[in-house]
Amino acid sequence: MRAYLFSSALLAGCSYVNPLTVAQLAQVSPLEADPAGFAAQADLPEGLHIRDGGAVLQITATNGATGEDLQGAFTLRQQGQIHVLSDMDATALRALQATIRAWKTANPDDVHGSLTITIEGCTSGRLPAPEDTINVALRVAPDAPLRPVLRNLPVSELLAETPGNTFPPCNTPAPG
Template sequence: MFPARLTALACLLLAGCASVVPSTAARLAALDPLTADPGAIEVVVILPEGLAVKPGSARLEFGATRGTETRKGSFVLEDRPVRTAVAGPEGSSARGFALTEADAERMRALQAEIAAWKREGKARGTLGLGLGGCGVGDGPAPDATGSVLIRMAEDGPFLPLIRDGKLADLLGAEVLAAIQPCEGAE
């Protein structure tokens, strides 16, 4: 049986567990990643001043594990206009991301493959987000914070997943200090 929960929203996100909004995590845990429409998944990242997303680095990771077997895929998230009002600290910027049409189709195919595969035994699903960051100007301040909103249904609301998480906690102090200057990032 495939647990009807998302076991990981990783890479950038769950390293800062203290900043995760429990009500959103609970709502995401109630979703079945095999039935979620990939074309409806949208993420808004609120970046602090001095931090940008490297072009082409945003990815959604989806998969399942059954015993020692794994089925997984990595899917491109493209920049999308942020169509909802989001508030952030002064100097922050909001970036929207969603799957490309081609990768939404690839993810649907993987969902179908995993659904057939899980009928043969217990499986555990994962859904993760990865973003490559780069510095603008002097880069982000050591105490900079960021937020992440997620929407899993086209007509659903954006839910706050991470609220004002300290980058040093989310990324780790070493990673934050090692952020390179942007080349062509907005």
């Protein structure tokens, strides 16, 4: 059972999504952005945490001309109050970006893909109250500020979209 704070919230809590940030993020090319700048920050109520290894950046691409698929998943590591890619993962992601850019150069209309960040929550101690709120911010460039993506999303809204309407305890192994 997974409780994805970010991706589920985007689906369920459209009124909590900051449209200005979404518009700004849409202007960033995931193939040109420096992976060293990717970061996520979640402001969570007491008792709700990001599961160890639960902040993941995923990139996928399909080359329709050749039938090739490419995917990579990179766990963001906690660095102070934010989650970022390790230097090794940033290097690996740059290599994937280069491959996809080469595909797009050869077949501009036949290459499609996505870049997503998911944040998996868990609880320890007290459970958050339904009226407690969650805020999520993202950064996509090393010199850019963190930009709010979700603001004041009530825990109850997120739980309504979460299997079992609950968050798993933090001391249980992450689902594989």
